[in-house]
Amino acid sequence: MSDGFDESSDEILSRRLAGELPRYAAPAHLRVTIVEAAASPARRAAWLGPLLSAAATAMLLVLVVLPVLPRIVPSDPAQRFVRAVVSEHSRTLMWGARHGEILPTALPWLTQESGIALLKVFVGDERLEFVTAEPVYLERQRGIAIHYRDVDGHMLTYIALPAPGLTVPDPARVQIGRWRPALLRDSGFAAWVWKQGEIGCFLVSDMVSADDVERFKEYFGRVRATTEPVPMY
Amino acid sequence: MADLEFQRQALVHIDALYNFAMYLTRRPPDADDLVQETYLRAFRFSHRFQPGTHLRAWLFQILRNTFLTFYRVRERESPVAEDGVPEWDVPMFHHAPDDDGTAMDSHTDLERALRRLPEEFRTVLLLAEVEGLPLEEVARVMACPVGTVKSRIFRAKERLRGLLRDYETR
Numbered sequence: 001m002s003d004g005f006d007e008s009s010d011e012i013l014s015r016r017l018a019g020e021l022p023r024y025a026a027p028a029h030l031r032v033t034i035v036e037a038a039a040s041p042a043r044r045a046a047w048l049g050p051l052l053s054a055a056a057t058a059m060l061l062v063l064v065v066l067p068v069l070p071r072i073v074p075s076d077p078a079q080r081f082v083r084a085v086v087s088e089h090s091r092t093l094m095w096g097a098r099h100g101e102i103l104p105t106a107l108p109w110l111t112q113e114s115g116i117a118l119l120k121v122f123v124g125d126e127r128l129e130f131v132t133a134e135p136v137y138l139e140r141q142r143g144i145a146i147h148y149r150d151v152d153g154h155m156l157t158y159i160a161l162p163a164p165g166l167t168v169p170d171p172a173r174v175q176i177g178r179w180r181p182a183l184l185r186d187s188g189f190a191a192w193v194w195k196q197g198e199i200g201c202f203l204v205s206d207m208v209s210a211d212d213v214e215r216f217k218e219y220f221g222r223v224r225a226t227t228e229p230v231p232m233y
Numbered sequence: 234m235a236d237l238e239f240q241r242q243a244l245v246h247i248d249a250l251y252n253f254a255m256y257l258t259r260r261p262p263d264a265d266d267l268v269q270e271t272y273l274r275a276f277r278f279s280h281r282f283q284p285g286t287h288l289r290a291w292l293f294q295i296l297r298n299t300f301l302t303f304y305r306v307r308e309r310e311s312p313v314a315e316d317g318v319p320e321w322d323v324p325m326f327h328h329a330p331d332d333d334g335t336a337m338d339s340h341t342d343l344e345r346a347l348r349r350l351p352e353e354f355r356t357v358l359l360l361a362e363v364e365g366l367p368l369e370e371v372a373r374v375m376a377c378p379v380g381t382v383k384s385r386i387f388r389a390k391e392r393l394r395g396l397l398r399d400y401e402t403r
Contacts, residue, residue, distance in 0.1 A: 010390060013390055013393065013394065014362050016343055017343070017347075017358060017362040017363055018362055018363060018365070020341060020343055021341075021343060021344055021347065021363055022341075022344065023248075023252050024251055024252045024255040024261075024264070025248045025251065025252070026247045026248050026250070026251035026268065027251075027261075027265070030247070030251065030265055030268060030269065031244060031247055033265075033269060034244070034247075034268075034269055034272045034273070035240070035244075037269065037272075037273055038240060038272070038273065038276045
């Protein structure tokens with residue numbers, strides 16, 4: 001029997017495999033690399049968890065506290081009302097009316113919702129088109145908003161609501177026919193402000209340039225002459 | 234990620250795993266990557282390891298599965314070996330060309346013959362004869378019945394003997 005035959009026996013081959021094959025030891029750097037790679041996610045998790053937790057807590061606090069933080073509001077009641085009606089006007093420009101209704105069929109509903117009755121109401125003409133009417137809640141008062149659009153596409157918002165503390169500022173008054181409303185500005189909008197009894201009335205638009213103001217005066221005259229709000233309750 | 238004690242126990246077997254990886258990949262850079270990937274997977278899935286079972290065999294199983302995953306990807310990427318080199322001789326992780334001097338040299342006919350065996354024959358001999366794992370553990374690593382392991386060992390030795398005879402007659 002040859003040497004080759006002896007070596008081919010199972011036992012000898014097993015011994016050769018176990019004893020003659022070179023063994024390759026892992027390089028030293030490999031162990032270090034593995035340990036570092038295994039540790040790195042843990043280090044990241046150590047600060048990431050608390051950071052996310054703190055961020056979530058801060059966000060929750062902001063959401064809870066934000067509504068009760070004192071807001072910067074004008075001390076002048078007239079300016080405060082103007083800011084509120086301008087906000088309502090800009091909201092309508094962006095989102096439209098909440099509950100658009102058609103005059104005059106909606107008048108009873110508007111009166112019921114707002115507590116203000118309109119003995120007369122401007123329903124539009126060849127220059128100003130009636131768009132919609134809706135009840136509003138501004139400065140803790142329920143009122144009525146009526147929206148118009150002129151032939152050039154300018155939106156106008158008429159708002160009437162109880163305003164016992166409102167004093168129309170004299171320096172801003174402008175003589176228009178037999179009336180003397182005040183012209184106030186806020187956030188790029190202009191507003192005519194006047195009172196009819198205990199009702200504060202506002203006509204808001206983006207007509208702020210010199211030419212526009214002349215037309216705005218004309219629109220005020222049309223609305224003022226044909227709209228008569230009175231407190232219902 | 235695994236706790237430090239598990240890591241310590243697993244790293245005891247790094248030399249055996251590296252040796253196995255060298256015979257599978259034939260290239261030290263590939264063996265490095267394969268062992269590192271094996272440990273990262275083992276640490277990540279350490280919760281699946283059943284205490285009391287053979288940690289060493291579990292690590293071998295992960296290493297082989299990882300190798301086969303990369304190996305099959307490589308096979309899909311380059312199904313044809315244009316230069317006639319057996320497809321398992323191209324770098325597994327595509328780090329460098331074959332002739333960069335990092336490929337494992339064969340020191341003996343036995344080593345050269347072992348390298349020429351198909352993977353399932355090489356693995357079964359390395360685990361059973363070189364590492365001394367019980368047949369049941371080898372079967373677990375290779376995900377096959379013990380009978381299949383015995384059959385593969387028998388056939389692997391036959392192939393190995395044939396190759397050794399060829400070397401002796403040259």
